[in-house]
Amino acid sequence: MAASDTHITDVRAILTAPAGIRLVVVRVDTNQPGLYGLGCATFTQRARVVVTAIDEYLKPFLVGKDPLEIEDVWQVVIRQFLLAQRSGAQQRHQRCRHGPVGHPR
Numbered sequence: 001m002a003a004s005d006t007h008i009t010d011v012r013a014i015l016t017a018p019a020g021i022r023l024v025v026v027r028v029d030t031n032q033p034g035l036y037g038l039g040c041a042t043f044t045q046r047a048r049v050v051v052t053a054i055d056e057y058l059k060p061f062l063v064g065k066d067p068l069e070i071e072d073v074w075q076v077v078i079r080q081f082l083l084a085q086r087s088g089a090q091q092r093h094q095r096c097r098h099g100p101v102g103h104p105r
Contacts, residue, residue: 021044
C-alpha cells in the first residue's frame, strides 16, 4: 500500500465516568481536518495506569505514523506493549512460585 499524506498528530486519553463507571476513551487526531478516531481503552480497576501507558508510550510511538497502516500499527502495539506485559507477569509468577533465580523452593 502506498503511503498516504495523512499522519497522526496527537493521541489523547480521556478519563470519564458516566453513571460512576470509570472509562478511558482514546482520541487519535490526524492532520486532516475533521478526521479523527475514538476508541475504548478501559480497564476499570486501573484507569490511571492505562492513561499513563497511552501518554508515555503509545502517543510517542504513534505520532507521525500513517493511521491507514492499521495492521502495522496493531502488530507493533501488540508485540511491544501487550506481550511485554505478559512476559513480565510470567516472570513474577515464576519468582513467586520458585523463589529467587537459582533458589528453588
